[in-house]
Amino acid sequence: MDSVILSRMLFGTSMAFHIIFATLGVGVTLMILFAELMHWFKKDSDYGLMAKRWTKGFAILLGVAIPSGTIVGVMLSLLWPGFMEIVGKVIAVPFQIEIFAFFLEAVFMSIYVYAADRLSHMMRIVSVTFVAFGASSSAWLINIAHSWMNTPRGFEVTDGIVTDVDPWAAVLNPSMPYTSKHVLATAYMTGAFVLVSIAAYRLLRKTSSEQERAYHKKGLMLTLVIALLASIYTASNGHATAGMLHEEMPLKLAAAEGLFETQANAPLAIMGTPNIEAQTVVGGIEIPGMLSWLATGTTDGVVQGLNDFPQDEWPPLFVHTLFNLMVGIGFTLLGLAVFALAWAIIFRKKDLPAWLLVALVTTGPLSMFGIEMGWIFSCTGRQPWTIYGIQLTSDAATQSGNVGMLFFLFIGLYIMLLVLTALVLRFYFSRNPVQQDLTVMNG
Template identity: 65%
Template sequence: MGTTEMARALFGTSMAFHIIFSTLGVGLPFMIVIAEILFHWKKDRDYAVLAKRWTRGFGILLGVAIPSGTIVGVMLALLWPGFMEIVGQVIALPFQVEIWAFFLEALFMAIYVYAADRLSPVMRIVSVVLVAVGASASAVLITDAHAWMNTPRGFQLVNGQVTDIHPWAAVFNPSFFITSMHVLSTAYLTGAFAVTSIAAYKLLRGKLEEREAAYHRKALMLSLIIGGAMALLSSANGHSTAQMLHHHQPEKLAAAEGLFETTAYAPLSIGGWTVESEQRVRGGIEIPWALSFLAGNRFDTVVKGLNEFPRDTWPPLYVHTLFNLMVGIGVFLMALAFGAIFWRAWLKRPYPRWLLALGTITGPLSIVGIETGWIFSCTGRQPWTIYHIQRTAEAAIHAQSLAGLFVLFVSLYAFLLVVTIFVMRFYFHRHPVAPELQHPLEAPASLHKKRIGGGRLGGSPA
């Protein structure tokens, strides 16, 4: 494996680990906001307990997200010096503003956790809303740099020198709004389905008092509604993304669909795998004219094929599989969410065990969808780090000693993942929900300082 490939593997592994915690760190605060609002609107203390326990889980996840995000930032500078030389001059603004977004999140997280019982209901909601706003703003600002890599604007590169710099043009690049909306909707989706998995698991196990079972059913219904709505929003945004790719990254769109020849009335290939020697997708199901419609809202839209571009600028053809996996997971989650809502709310029937069993896998599936989506987006841009401006090999470090670092950090991430799971399980096993449902409620988000300080951390935040 060459230096460039090793740098990509090391950075990709770091991002794959961090993105689990950063995504949940955006999705869970959104769920907490909804639970807080429902508590004050319906006067149902179960929603306050939900907000309280989700906040505890969020706090544990945040403890891992912060250092893993710091590692990713250090690796950007360490592994991609050529890239950072341009970034520092053109698109540094979102990184600087993101620090303030994190401060906003951290400040109001502290207020919500430790001072909620001293605030009025309105101010308590405001505090947790600002936590969610800070988390979402951080995601949008970091995503902006990624969007700029796909659709770079705001500078010229003349004889290797960066000139004619316009930072705001770089910030508001053509894919900024579409990419940011997709990142937020999928993060909210992931937070919701993480709750779905836990609530479904609790109900599937059975042996619950009716009071506790009712509590978990509320968590399940709320998460299904939000998860289904966000899955629907993500699919609508996916249509906009296809149009953005058609105009700005036609190679990625062609590779995603295994399209080799430029054509009107282009079909959409579902499933299968791309075979370069045959220049087609083998084993897929074709929907006639659908790709043209997705690309331009017309069935006769001309979609460029891979043969329009030099072979050395093609993305890896396995991105077709990544794209299908991402879309397939999204469709499954949306169908499951709306099917379960229809079953419970419209038919007035209890959740069957098979439906609860499917519900338990929605959280892990949403994480897999997030991971494959990011890999597709980054790999589909190859061989470019900055699309049509800087190749990945030009951006990478030239050191030859990355293999040891790769093993070290992969081991560290595996250790942190195991420890996080253990801490979650231990903490919530020691602090089950049943006593909180029976005793008078403290502040909805209040954490017992003596418990956190005493190290009694680790079960399920629902």
């Protein structure tokens, strides 16, 4: 198999694995902060216990996130030497600053975990605020490089040589505000929905005591509110991103929607399969004018189609399916959060019905699947470019052999790490059940 394809497979698999832990590292730390704030505001010790237990889970996940992130960093250098040659000259700034963001997160995480019982409540809030800030800053800074790959700025290439480098122009590239905010919003949403899933699952268990059920109900309501807010912001930011794609990456937008001909009143195609011969999306549902409105703010806006670009520069058209899955999952999660909170408000004195709890259990896996689809769409929609319009993926990749063997070795490693992480989490929380902590806490 071609070394370029193998390099993409190996790096893509590594990113898909790491993104699970990186996303939860950002989202769960924010939820820990909100739990501490609720503990301080309501003087309810249940929220303090939530923060403590969520922190234990986060610490276990962090133990996998750090080495998997290191692997991704090493693979960038080994698998994409042509890409890294430009990166080192143009967009190294966010990588350098990210080291300090991670340092901030690690230091205050240590303080929060190991000295929490010796700190005042306000100092615990300050500590976990810095943890959440460090985690979010790391994600933002790393994503700057990703956004730059989509809309490269801050340099020129003359006869294959990088010249006229402006690092801050590279950092402040046109897609950076949109993609970075989107990454953070989806991470917050996913972290909240994963905790929604856990609380809903625990409430489905009839063996839980009333004291424990009250604890999980509080956790469910808190996480649902944050999940809803993050979902709404994610949807609004996604709308803004469509406008950015229209201006900066019209080919990617056309591929995402399966739009072949440039037109005003361009339709939004929901599902279906883009067919090159038929020059349309087969089996999809079209909403007239909606794509023009999303991209330009008016249904009369003109949206460029695929046929305006050379076909050898088209990304794989299955990105249309990836895009629809990502958006569909996002709106499904938003709808479930709205429905569950509305039910809880209307039937204030009643428990959520079992069928609704079952639906909420699915939200964590669904949100994580949506994150994976979003990252695959974002990277695949840029193909055949590594740096859009500047460097082809084939020019960025290594030409060395044995990448295929490494691919299978790392697949085995990632499967083993996933299984071990799940077992460690299950072992820890089965040995330290909520009821035991509630009993200790309440004397």
